[in-house]
Amino acid sequence: MTHRNPASESLADLGRSVSGAVIGPGDGGYDVLRRCFNALVDRRPAAIVRCFDAADVAAALDFARAHGLDVAVRAGGHNPAGHCVVDGGVVIDLSMMRRVHVDADAGVAVAQGGATWLDFDTATQAHGLVTPGGVVGSTGVAGLTFGGGIGHLTAQHGLTCDNLIGAEVVTPDGTVVYADEDGNAELLWGLRGGGGNFGVATRVKFRLHPLDRVVGGRLVYTGKGVAEGLRRYRDLVVDGPGDLSCGALIELDESLQPILILAPCYTGSDADPEALRALRAAPGLADDRVRRHTFLGQQHLFNPPYGEERNYWKSTFVSELPDELIDELLERAVALGRAPGQVMLESLHGAPKDRDSNHSALGFRQAAFNVSAVAIWRDAALDDEYIAWARDTAAAVAPWSVSGGYVNYMQADEPIERVRAAFGDEAFERLRALKRRYDPANLLRRNQNIPPL
Ligand SMILES: Cc1cc2nc3c(=O)[nH]c(=O)nc-3n(C[C@H](O)[C@H](O)[C@H](O)COP(=O)(O)OP(=O)(O)OC[C@H]3O[C@@H](n4cnc5c(N)ncnc54)[C@H](O)[C@@H]3O)c2cc1C
Numbered sequence: 001m002t003h004r005n006p007a008s009e010s011l012a013d014l015g016r017s018v019s020g021a022v023i024g025p026g027d028g029g030y031d032v033l034r035r036c037f038n039a040l041v042d043r044r045p046a047a048i049v050r051c052f053d054a055a056d057v058a059a060a061l062d063f064a065r066a067h068g069l070d071v072a073v074r075a076g077g078h079n080p081a082g083h084c085v086v087d088g089g090v091v092i093d094l095s096m097m098r099r100v101h102v103d104a105d106a107g108v109a110v111a112q113g114g115a116t117w118l119d120f121d122t123a124t125q126a127h128g129l130v131t132p133g134g135v136v137g138s139t140g141v142a143g144l145t146f147g148g149g150i151g152h153l154t155a156q157h158g159l160t161c162d163n164l165i166g167a168e169v170v171t172p173d174g175t176v177v178y179a180d181e182d183g184n185a186e187l188l189w190g191l192r193g194g195g196g197n198f199g200v201a202t203r204v205k206f207r208l209h210p211l212d213r214v215v216g217g218r219l220v221y222t223g224k225g226v227a228e229g230l231r232r233y234r235d236l237v238v239d240g241p242g243d244l245s246c247g248a249l250i251e252l253d254e255s256l257q258p259i260l261i262l263a264p265c266y267t268g269s270d271a272d273p274e275a276l277r278a279l280r281a282a283p284g285l286a287d288d289r290v291r292r293h294t295f296l297g298q299q300h301l302f303n304p305p306y307g308e309e310r311n312y313w314k315s316t317f318v319s320e321l322p323d324e325l326i327d328e329l330l331e332r333a334v335a336l337g338r339a340p341g342q343v344m345l346e347s348l349h350g351a352p353k354d355r356d357s358n359h360s361a362l363g364f365r366q367a368a369f370n371v372s373a374v375a376i377w378r379d380a381a382l383d384d385e386y387i388a389w390a391r392d393t394a395a396a397v398a399p400w401s402v403s404g405g406y407v408n409y410m411q412a413d414e415p416i417e418r419v420r421a422a423f424g425d426e427a428f429e430r431l432r433a434l435k436r437r438y439d440p441a442n443l444l445r446r447n448q449n450i451p452p453l
Pocket residue numbers: 036037072073074075076077078079080082083084094113114133134135136138139140141142143144145146147148149150151195196197199200201202304408409446447
C-alpha cells in the first residue's frame with residue numbers, strides 16, 4: 001500500500017456519496033476523531049469516514065481500494081495497538097453507529113458495529129438482561145467480541161464471543177454478508193476470536209441472560225496481605241465456581257509498595273456468598289467495597305481516562321499460578337522503581353471451558369489465567385523504560401506460558417508466532433483459508449493480522 005494523498009476532489013466526491021461525513025486534515029474535529037485510547041499512538045489519516053450505515057462502509061472500502069490506501073476500522077478506539085487509526089490512510093469510523101436493539105422475548109440483542117459496552121449494557125439492563133462483555137464502558141462491543149472477550153461474567157456465561165450468534169459484515173470488496181449458524185457458519189466461527197480480519201461488522205447479535213443485581217465491587221489488600229490475597233484468589237478460582245468471576249490487579253501505592261485489588265462479581269442467590277468469605281477474612285484487607293449492587297454499578301468499577309495516558313500491554317496465558325509465579329509478579333511490580341501501571345490477572349475458570357474448538361477460532365480457553373503487564377505512563381521521555389518493563393515482565397511470566405498472548409491486548413509489534421500461538425496451528429490455518437476467501441488482498445491488515453498466504 002502507498003500513502004498517496006487522495007486529491008481533495010476525490011474526498012469531496014466520497015463525502016457526497018455517503019450519508020455520514022468525511023473529515024480530512026484541517027476539518028473541524030479531525031484531531032478529536034483521530035485520537036484513540038492509547039496516547040502513545042499519534043497518527044494522521046488522509047480521511048476519516050464517519051459511517052452511518054453499511055452502504056457508507058462499502059463506499060469507504062471502495063474509495064480505499066480505488067486509491068490504494070491503507071484502511072483502519074474504528075469503533076471504541078480502545079485497541080492498545082492503535083489499530084483504529086492509520087497514517088495517510090482511510091479510517092472507517094463506526095462511532096456514529098451505536099444503536100442497540102433488544103428483543104427481550106427472544107432473549108437477543110443486536111448492536112450496531114460502533115456500539116460500546118456502556119451503550120449495550122444500558123439497553124439490555126433496562127430489560128434485566130445481559131451478555132458477558134468488557135469491564136470498561138467505552139470499549140467497543142464488536143472489537144472486544146472479535147478478540148474473545150473477558151470480563152465480570154466470564155465464569156458464568158463464557159467469553160463474549162461465545163454469546164455472539166450472528167453478524168452482518170461488509171467484506172473488503174463491498175459485499176454485505178450475514179453470518180450465523182445457518183449461513184456462513186465458518187465466517188461466524190472466524191469472527192469468534194479472529195478479529196477484524198474478514199470484514200467490517202455493521203451489526204452483531206448476541207444471546208442474552210437474565211441478570212439484575214450482583215454481589216461485587218473491590219477488595220484492596222496491602223502489606224503482607226498482597227501475596228496472601230493473591231494465593232487465596234488463586235485457590236478460590238481454581239475450584240472453578242460457576243457463579244463467581246474475579247479479576248485481580250497488582251498496582252503500587254503512593255509509597256511504591258504493592259497493593260492488590262480484587263474485583264469479584266458473584267451472581268448467585270446468597271447475600272453473603274460463602275465463596276467470598278475467605279477473601280474478605282484474609283489478613284491485610286485494607287478496604288472492602290464489596291456489596292450487592294446493580295450490574296451497571298459493577299460495570300463502572302473501572303473508568304480509565306480516554307486518550308490521556310500512554311499504554312503498552314503484553315499478555316501471557318498461563319496454565320497455573322504457583323506461589324513462585326506470584327512472587328515473581330510482585331517483584332516485577334516494584335522492578336521499575338516507579339508506578340508501572342498494573343499487572344492484571346484474569347481467570348478463565350467456569351463457562352469458557354464448556355466450548356470446544358469448533359465453536360470459536362481462539363485457542364486459549366484451556367489456560368487458567370491471562371496475566372498481563374499493563375504499562376501506563378504519561379511522560380513521552382519514559383517510553384523506552386515503560387515498554388522495556390512490560391516486555392521484561394512478560395518474559396518473566398513466559399516459563400508458565402500456554403497459548404501465546406491475548407489478541408485483544410497485543411501491541412502491533414507482536415511477532416506472527418505469538419499471533420499464531422493465540423489460535424493454535426490448526427485454527428490459524430483455518431483462519432487463513434477464511435482470510436483468502438474474504439480478504440485475499442489483505443486490505444484489512446491493521447489488526448492482529450491473519451496473513452492470507
Ligand atoms: C481500557 C481498556 C479496557 C479493556 N477492557 C477489556 C476487557 O474488559 N475485556 C477484554 O476482553 N478486552 C478489553 N480490552 C481490549 C479490547 O477489547 C480490544 O482492544 C478491542 O480491540 C477494542 O475494541 P474497540 O472497538 O474499543 O477498539 P478499536 O481500536 O476502535 O478497534 C480495534 C480493532 O477491532 C476491530 N473492530 C472493531 N470494531 C469492528 C467492527 N465493527 N467490525 C470489524 N472489526 C472491528 C478492528 O480491527 C479495529 O481496528 C480493553 C482495552 C482497553 C484499552
